[in-house]
Amino acid sequence: MDLPILEYSFMQNALLAGFLGGVAxxxxxVFVVTMRLSFIGVCIAHAAFxxxxxxxxxxxxxLAGALLFSLLAAxxxxxxxxxxxxxxxxxxxxxxxxxLGLAFLFMGLMPGARTEALNLFWGSILTxxxxxxxxxSIVAAIVxxxxxxxxxxxxxxxxxxxxxxxxxxxxxxxxxxxxxxxxATITASLRSIGGLLIxxxxxxxxxxxxxxxxxxxxxxxxxAVFGLISxxxxxxxxxxxxxxxxxxxxxxxxxxxxxxxxxxxxxKVKQWQQTLSAS
Amino acid sequence: MMDSLAIKIEDAVVSYxxxxxxxxxxxxxxxxxxxxxxxxxxxxKTTLLTxxxxxxxxxHGKIWVLGLPVNGNNGSQLRKRVGYVAQxxxxxxxxxxxxxxxVMVGCYSHLGLLHRPTQTHWKDVDRVLEMVGxxxxxxxxxxxxxxxxxxxxxxxxVLVQQPxxxxxxxxxxxxxxxxxxxxxxxxxxxxxxxHLTTLFVTHDLNTLPQACHRVVLMKEGxxxxxxxxxxxxxxxxxxxxxxxxxxxxADSKRRLVxx
Numbered sequence: 196m197d198l199p200i201l202e203y204s205f206m207q208n209a210l211l212a213g214f215l216g217g218v219a220x221x222x223x224x225v226f227v228v229t230m231r232l233s234f235i236g237v238c239i240a241h242a243a244f245x246x247x248x249x250x251x252x253x254x255x256x257x258l259a260g261a262l263l264f265s266l267l268a269a270x271x272x273x274x275x276x277x278x279x280x281x282x283x284x285x286x287x288x289x290x291x292x293x294x295l296g297l298a299f300l301f302m303g304l305m306p307g308a309r310t311e312a313l314n315l316f317w318g319s320i321l322t323x324x325x326x327x328x329x330x331x332s333i334v335a336a337i338v339x340x341x342x343x344x345x346x347x348x349x350x351x352x353x354x355x356x357x358x359x360x361x362x363x364x365x366x367x368x369x370x371x372x373x374x375x376x377x378x379a380t381i382t383a384s385l386r387s388i389g390g391l392l393i394x395x396x397x398x399x400x401x402x403x404x405x406x407x408x409x410x411x412x413x414x415x416x417x418x419a420v421f422g423l424i425s426x427x428x429x430x431x432x433x434x435x436x437x438x439x440x441x442x443x444x445x446x447x448x449x450x451x452x453x454x455x456x457x458x459x460x461x462x463k464v465k466q467w468q469q470t471l472s473a474s
Numbered sequence: 475m476m477d478s479l480a481i482k483i484e485d486a487v488v489s490y491x492x493x494x495x496x497x498x499x500x501x502x503x504x505x506x507x508x509x510x511x512x513x514x515x516x517x518x519k520t521t522l523l524t525x526x527x528x529x530x531x532x533x534h535g536k537i538w539v540l541g542l543p544v545n546g547n548n549g550s551q552l553r554k555r556v557g558y559v560a561q562x563x564x565x566x567x568x569x570x571x572x573x574x575x576x577v578m579v580g581c582y583s584h585l586g587l588l589h590r591p592t593q594t595h596w597k598d599v600d601r602v603l604e605m606v607g608x609x610x611x612x613x614x615x616x617x618x619x620x621x622x623x624x625x626x627x628x629x630x631x632v633l634v635q636q637p638x639x640x641x642x643x644x645x646x647x648x649x650x651x652x653x654x655x656x657x658x659x660x661x662x663x664x665x666x667x668x669h670l671t672t673l674f675v676t677h678d679l680n681t682l683p684q685a686c687h688r689v690v691l692m693k694e695g696x697x698x699x700x701x702x703x704x705x706x707x708x709x710x711x712x713x714x715x716x717x718x719x720x721x722x723x724a725d726s727k728r729r730l731v732x733x
Binding site for chain 1 (some may be wrong): 558572587591631
């Protein structure tokens with residue numbers, strides 16, 4: 196396939212952003228999917244979105260606002276989910292709706308054109324700048340580094356958190372660390388993928404990989420590969436079909452998830468469980 | 475005096491919101507002792523275990539474990555020396571971790587951050603898996619095992635942790651009779667072989683190991699009675715503890731509790 200578009204620097208930047216964002220989001224997605232924290236992740240994504248809009252409204256760096264809000268959301272949501280003071284679904288739902296409300300409030304208060312704000316909705320991977328790439332590189336390096344350096348602790352915490360705590364692993368610190376990492380990854384990918392679409396790039400590749408393997412190492416690798424295919428495949432589809440890039444990335448990742456589910460060897464386990472519970 | 479004690483609890487009060495889970499509990503457990511803890515639902519049995527491994531927070535009172543006062547700063551360090559087996563849990567069959575890796579988690583606290591398990595650690599894991607009779611399931615995802623097998627994995631994990639205190643919270647709940655007997659035999663063997671101090675919480679009075687040196691009877695967050703099994707496991711005491719008629723049949727080998 197001859198793609199002269201690849202010679203343009205904006206496309207090269209987009210491919211690099213897709214590589215970094217795809218891999219980072221997918222690895223973070225493994226934490227979220229394995230710990231069944233999907234709703235928490237959605238909430239953090241919307242907090243980052245609201246923070247970025249606050250930055251645009253008040254005239255400071257939107258990424259700083261996004262980082263601040265996503266980390267704050269992680270710091271508030273973690274204890275709410277942990278302590279069981281309220282039903283986690285209820286409390287996280289309230290914060291989620293608050294973040295969405297704040298996002299629209301900040302947008303409504305913005306004077307003049309709202310092009311930059313609207314770009315944060317859908318993302319604009321084709322116009323990603325050097326500053327965004329540097330930030331994304333740093334976050335991706337941290338995510339990969341943490342996943343390698345603390346692999347055994349992460350495996351213990353995401354698979355058996357109560358056991359990890361009981362044997363003396365600093366499970367709570369690691370749990371909050373993973374939530375903060377999720378917030379930082381969402382922030383770094385916000386401009387390229389967009390506040391409304393970022394979450395599918397976190398969830399879909401990891402959820403697809405989760406259908407295919409029982410090994411955590413392979414799960415990380417498969418999720419990263421699926422994230423990369425989603426981003427690059429989405430970009431190429433966007434160019435060939437002349438459709439929005441963020442949306443095409445999401446669609447490709449969803450197709451990968453659909454295929455993985457269809458051919459998942461774990462479906463047999465689920466069917467077996469259903470048969471057992473029915474008998 | 476303190477040297478001979480593995481656990482010393484003084485006037486412990488634990489509260490979850492407005493509910494008082496432990497109400498002025500005091501207990502001393504000697505090193506090497508095997509203590510069974512029984513009582514109706516909500517008696518505070520599980521809470522008692524959680525304050526021993528530092529996960530439960532005291533509202534009032536003091537606790538020493540292995541000679542050290544338990545506080546917010548040393549809970550993590552103490553837990554490395556305290557093995558904990560919880561009730562059978564519903565584990566996601568798709569969880570990306572196998573039996574060997576689950577058992578290895580017991581080593582992680584000793585390994586410390588940034589250190590990888592060595593061949594020696596993996597050999598220890600395999601040796602322990604052989605001891606609990608799970609070598610043939612070593613590479614199986616943990617969620618694919620039956621409840622009894624998962625409890626044996628939990629016990630194997632405690633073994634590689636090499637603790638000094640062994641806490642078991644209803645380890646045989648919801649298991650069939652064969653699995654119950656296997657787990658009980660395993661717990662007894664481990665207690666004797668490794669000279670552990672064991673606290674064994676159970677609802678099922680017939681699963682109280684014969685090896686119990688002492689039985690603690692809990693009710694409404696308090697220690698209601700305690701003593702040697704042959705003295706406290708009688709019809710009158712148990713009927714009063716559970717507020718329902720209970721009869722105890724005893725033969726030369728064991729006693730059988732009937733509802």
